Amino acid sequence: MVKKPAPDATRRSEKSRRAIYAAALALVGEVGYPRTTVEGIAARAGVGKQTIYRWWASKADVLLEAFLDLGEQAAGQDTDAVPDTGDLAADLKAVLRATVDELLDPRFETPARALAAEGLVNDQLGREYVARLLEPQLQLYVARLRSARDAGQVRADVDPRIALELFVSPLAQRWLQRTGPITHAYTDTLVEYALHGIAPR
Template identity: 55%
Template sequence: MGGVKQPDPARRSERSRQAILRAARELVSEVGYAKVSVEAIAARAGVGKQTIYRWWRSKGAVVFDSFLALSEGGPGDEGVTLPDTGDIEADLKTVMRATVAEFADPGFEAPIRALNLEIVADPELAAQYREKLAGPVDEAKKARLRSAQRAGQLAPDADLDLALELLYAPLYQRWLLRSGPLTPQYADALVDLALKALRP
């Protein structure tokens, strides 16, 4: 006789977490950040409100985690890290191709576009976005660029904030204005052009 299989609380808890993150993204896409509430997220995810507050202190925290989970590395104690094979060109192409694929994916694109609309209109939300989402991801990118500087692959005096803008701003503009295709070839071309400016 096999006996009754006990449910695994860790797995159930992870399922709830993923359902909450998915619900938060869907609701931001559908009604906009301002109209989303913790109650609505809980109802959509099929959990109690207290379950959300056990893991997140506010609506903003849930929403930002839900976007980070879509993006590079996802949330976690280890933070965001970029590949470091020792070859900055190969590593940047890997990251930029992944970013381009992400922005071309409707499941990612719709909620991010909705969040961007809200950020444009709400300076407080924009500040939260920089602190919780964009800031940590940018720091990880700069850490990889610093490692390339130490290896002599990038100019030692290169302005790394500007370097990130050189890489990412054309991609964001193309995505925002829907002005051209987001392809792996486009990602590679951005890296090639940026490295021309940044190499020693």
């Protein structure tokens, strides 16, 4: 009699984790963050509530990891760098255009808004959101601006961490507060204003 192989617990756990990620993202998109619950996520994923609490402390933690995983899947598991073609303006415009496309993608927009809003009232989640999601992305801009500074394309006294806020922060504010459309033309203009100022040339 042929013995059946023992079930692979690791594989089963990964399957459950994936189902939980998908359930969390789907529910937030369908009913919003306030009405999403751990119980609802568990039911949607086909797992017990205790399974979720074994891995995460709250629905916010589930959603944060699900969103980070979504970003990794979209990027092919690789961390994208800001391109360095030697043309700083063109490189920044290219990355910001891609950012606009992502922010307007419903798969990303809904959970991103939910996490950003919850992070304002949930200190721990807010810190994790910044540390695990925002800061690694901002450091890519820092690296590119340092390269431009070393190449003499921006002033030697420019602080890259502050400089990046000239184009990243307005985009984030407009997206979060819906004060106007976010488009490729808008982010191109942000780069032009940040690099060349608004005084007559």
